[in-house]
Amino acid sequence: MRKFAFFVLYSFGFLMLVALATGFQTSFWAQLFGSLPSPLIWILFILYLALYRRPIEGILLSYVCAAQVYFFGWIPMGLLMLNIVILFGIVYFVKERIFWPGARYFLIASLLGVFLYQVIYLVNSWAFEIIPIRDLMIAERIFQAIITPIFAVPVYFILKFWERLTSQTPLIESGEFEL
């Protein structure tokens, strides 16, 4: 019971962190930098779940995150969930084969993960949306993929800290850059 309570607390906190990060991305960043493309910080949370949580738990939490993130934009919920689950699956697949513990791995994963998400979204948009993406905005997407990892290390440490605070045993022990 205590373990479950801690998990609920962990999930709630995780969701709050997602909301804070997405708020930063959609509001604070826009206030500071105007039309400069914002980093996709929320994706880092999905990547974290895929890399450091158990699959079922991670997917469930990802869906909850998708429901939260949905209210920050106008991407259809179904498409958002589909994008997330595909991203989750690919990242999990890669992690099973290539993995080393630590923030450095998360940093690299975030760079590739954002690229991957953009590709998944483009493909899914063309496949499922009535009005698919009309403008590829390649430069904007590359810029987003480059700036997002800047936030990867802080996100990693915050989530590790929260994990430890709520007594959540990680799927894989973290390595270097340990707090």
Place this chain on the structure above:
Amino acid sequence: MNFINLDIRKILLLIPILSLPLITINTQQMPRPSEWYGEPLALVASKSQGFYNWFSDEVRGTASLYLNLIDIKRDNLSLKTQNAELKAQLAAMTELKLENQRLNQLFAFKQKTKMDLLGAKVIGRDLSSDHATIMIDRGGRDGVKPMQAVMTIEGAVGYVFRVDPNTSRVMLITDRYAVVDGIVQRSRARGLVEGKSTDACLLKYVNKSADVLTGDLIVTSGLDRIFPKGLPIATVELVNKKPYTVTLDVELKPVVNPNKVEELFIVRNANQVDLEETLPPQEAQIPTAEVVPAAASAASAINTNSNTNTEAETSRTPDSEATTPKVIPANPIPAKAKTTEANSKPVAPATRVTR
């Protein structure tokens, strides 16, 4: 004799010594011509004095610099802090001034118009760069409802599509899901304005024979029951006429840059206001990008038949009447057609394609 004890040699030595100042005083009183040997000596003297003067100044300056170093450091720090504070204040003041100007304009517009407008502020952008939506600080509690138009003084911004109690989400006209019924202000050609990317729109379903030129202003038709009539939406950037299609490909640039909007209005009730009455007649700047030969020949045939079909307008060349200023009537008639047939029929509106 010896009581005085005078030493004659000493007296002789004393006399010239004492008389020297008297002789000198006497010679100073007399005008003296400058001797050739005096000039270099004077120069050396002046240079020497100058050098010592400079040296003493430097020494004094350096000494005082070191002596006052602590004070200077403190003053410097204080001035730097003060400068930073003043800079921050200046930036804040400039920001306030600009905001005040914007708000004054909005207020003046709101006072002047008959529409029921509600001011709002942009508080957030879209999560994904593939969608163009914004969040505003007005919601259901302020009387905001879905499908209400959102605009600025310059033109249309978008429409409300999701309403929460305290906030609302606005779909910008640049979003690919946004559709606004629009007309070309100059020629009244009709089409649907759809979003394309973050700073571009498309005018779709415009009859190929319609008169659309680069630089034309697209305004709202008012038929979608969202926007008031005559609100500027965008200007035509590019007109592309493909040979095997029935509609024109028209690229637009929004009048309002959606990325820079900070304050805006929600139109709660347009009160049947026609904003076009307040707009000056607009003139296209550059004619259509390309003229398809088939269309051109068709147009010439139409012109010779004195028909007022709008095909004639699309085939105009840069030196045609499109570049000359004129007052645009509600249903413009090609000049050639006018000259050949006085009782010409009005231009048929472009076919509206529903999706």
